[in-house]
Amino acid sequence: MSSRRQFIRQGIIGATAISTVETLSSFSIPQKRSGMKPIVISTWDFGIAANQAAWEVLKKGGKAIDAVEQGVRVPEADLKNMTVGKGGYPDRDGIVTLDACIMDSEGNCGSVAALEHIAHPISVARLVMDKTPHVMLAGDGALQFALENGFEKEDLLTPEGEKAWKEWLKEKKYKPVMNIENKSFAVERLPGNQYNHDTIGMLALDAQGNLSGACTTSGMAFKMHGRVGDSPIIGAGLYVDNEVGGATSTGVGEEVIRTVGSFLVVELMRQGYSPEDACKEAVKRIVKKKPNIAKDIQVGFLALNKKGEYGSYALQKGFSYAVCHNEKQDLLIPGSYYYKS
Template sequence: MFSRRKFIKTTALSASLLAIDKKSVAGLLPPALNAAVKPIVISTWDFGIAANQAAWKTLISGGKALDAVEQGVRVPEADPKNQSVGYGGLPDRDGHVTLDACIMDEAGNCGSVAGLEHIMHPISVARMVMEKTPHVMLVGDGALQFALENGFKKEKLLTKESEKAWKEWLKTAKYAPVMNIENKLYDKSAPQKLPGNQYNHDTIGMLAIDSHGNISGACTTSGMAYKLHGRVGDSPIIGAGLYVDNEVGGATSTGVGEEVIRNVGSFLVVELMRQGYSPEDACKEAVMRIIRKKPETAKNIQVGFLALNKKGEYGAYAIQKGFSYAVCTEQKTDLLIPGKSYY
């Protein structure tokens, strides 16, 4: 029988629970209900600032993280001054601008395109692959056919500047990687052209949490400049260039994609966060695995990882100095943060 004394005790207990500071119980709530989780978007490199601004417009209005990351990375995809992503990207050794991209949502749905030509926004084609087909990845002519059949416009992506750099490179056809040249290329205060005998390798990877606590990510690139025709890096490969697990967080990568693929880098970072690693420590461990496996190779390449966990905590780590990432929250707008590095 439920006595008056039991009723008084129950009422007192309920009142004491209600009096507890919300901050002290925030960690006990399901992640989607945790009041500490705010909309946030992070992305690689300094050109991520403009991309974040576009993504933030979606997030601040209560939109989905998936929509935010797509809209965000479309900004560098359409920028002719950015020679490592999308329109204006440096071509392969045969003069073809081939684009790679992937996208992943909070439910684990994902889509990807690789070796796509003539389409300015591969990220939107990747999303359409995710939403309109039973497949994850379409490549080359098949990806182009799918894009055209779904209303995308065929365009010339090789700009005069990139064509000129490619023709200069053809004089020697020599590879000479330059670390973190992406930042130098995109420095609007002091724009620099890419010398013809150098190549770059990069992408924009973006991760976002929306107001519902859901995570999505996107990754898009024109790939390694002057690559062999048909070469595909890590950027469009789920688990390598991008991975999202809504229970844990998400990760993306930048740099020489071959080494990221060999280590399934972004998946590794997320799994390390599942084990309790902070985003930065998880990125560091993924970098250290590359260094331990190929110490001599690692001295001459750049690979970096960027991660975001379910709590909204973020971090990055790279092999070489110079890697940076952009952050946008209600408290931190257009903030560029240098990532830590091994060398």
Template sequence: MIDRRTFIKAGTAAGTMLAVNELLGSSGGRISVDGPIVISTWDFGVAANRAAWAILEKEGHALDAVEAGVRIAEGDLNNHTVGKGGYPDRDGYVTLDACIMDDRGNCGAVAALEHIAHPVSVARKVMEATPHVLLVGEGALQFALESGFEKEDLLTPEAAATWRKWLQQKKYQPVINIENRSFTTEKLPGNQYNHDTIGMLARDAAGRLSGACTTSGLAFKMHGRVGDSPIIGAGLYVDNEIGAATATGVGEEVIRTVGSFLVVELMRQGYSPEDACREAVNRIIRKKPETAKIIQVGFLALNKQGEHGAYALQSGFSYAVCNQNRQDLLVKGKSIF
């Protein structure tokens, strides 16, 4: 067991990213955190958190923080699961999905959006400038262009080369935690990737919660396929009275259980963030026990008190944490299998 005071002191002095299994200890994550906090899925969430923290530490709004944070992942050409570096669908089109939600229940989303590098910002524009929540496909692109977003070709040379290799094999089989694998050394790039999303949750100095979720979806998916990431209540949900949650992994299973909404409602009933995420994962297992053994789904949650936690089907899920005491921290989430 790690002594929390020793750990914080060492982590602050080193100023480096740390990974621990037992940071939350037997309390199940029930350690309240004062002041702003931002958490996000996977190891690439560390860099995203830094951008969000730059806003939070200046007492900025959590909504601005989560948008700025996930834009880092969207703009990273080495990230083939989010944004402009994402792998295409079966027909060679890069289609992006995203949503965003604030402390007042306002939300916006886009799905199957082409040619726009930062779908999360389009989602925010949908939230703030239209009476709608979700725009899709050509309509989403038309709205983005009319709103001043720049049109560009999102299919990078590397992604195009990988897609052409896939066309020769056409293997469509999930690979668990593919987001942790080096795509430059992957010998079989044509598998159906368990992609990943970046989901980010934040609480600002005023206690306001917000969240964002963005992805390029499953690599080589059917054209028009949309997962959980842009679906409010599935890939993301925020209730400022209780907390917020986001999901990662195979979106179809998250949609079937309305996963993020479920996690928040369980926290409303008194569950800790970690326990709420674990129960949401167990719901998936109970519905499809055999499927659950071969796919990855994970949930990440933050409650109003700043307590956070995560749980996944399979081992390998991690999330990044940044607050005024612990910066650039990577936590290994617990799992069922």
């Protein structure tokens, strides 16, 4: 998925082109598409590769729940992705802990929080949903469950993660950089800076018209051991209602939890809001509740409704999301945002 403490708002030093992706800078892409199914959308530019894995399931008539699980496993396995999965940076004790949740079209859901030693928390969350009467398992209990179900225990701390942690220990300062998860932006990494951690949230609508979602993260870099953000919390980091649509979030998890953000977005869509307008209203709710915090942090929401229409809205410039459907498999769209300066 970010710290609620002061963010460096001037950490963005430029934008670099992505040669393999067409964006809104090259042509106009409507954020509403009626009757578009199957379709998969996800947060950030690493969502492009994740979407393509999900699309392999959807294009064959597969279920949305299988698509989102397979999709987010891609960034979970990417050692170059410092915000998700086994490439994620550790907490302040040098321990990598992972969070994830998943939800299907029937309202079934599963979640794991503060999970250690398992590279694919989304698949453990899927088994919590499929094999237990519970919704969430945490910490040692989640690890025990994973091992009992055949998952391999491994050391998730990468050499890069260990190096960053040891550098952070020199000063132990929290100076997060917004939008570092978006490779479209070149960001200066100063010694001791908090490397912003974030999330991949994914939503899919399959050919049968059913919705599902998944969300997975390694959480805030150098967080307090045991800290859990919004990503594994149903209703905060992810929510799906098959009658209406689904929503997911990215950014400062504490503020998303305080507004039950993804549930709020879905309920606004139920009232007739478009996906983007629902996301915008949820962002404005954060601004209203915590104006002094909101101006210095990033939170973004992404939504997909039952018609296949999609949209997003964030606090700050820099959030982007990926879209994949029959007509195009590698769209990357900059999200709309609240603070214009």
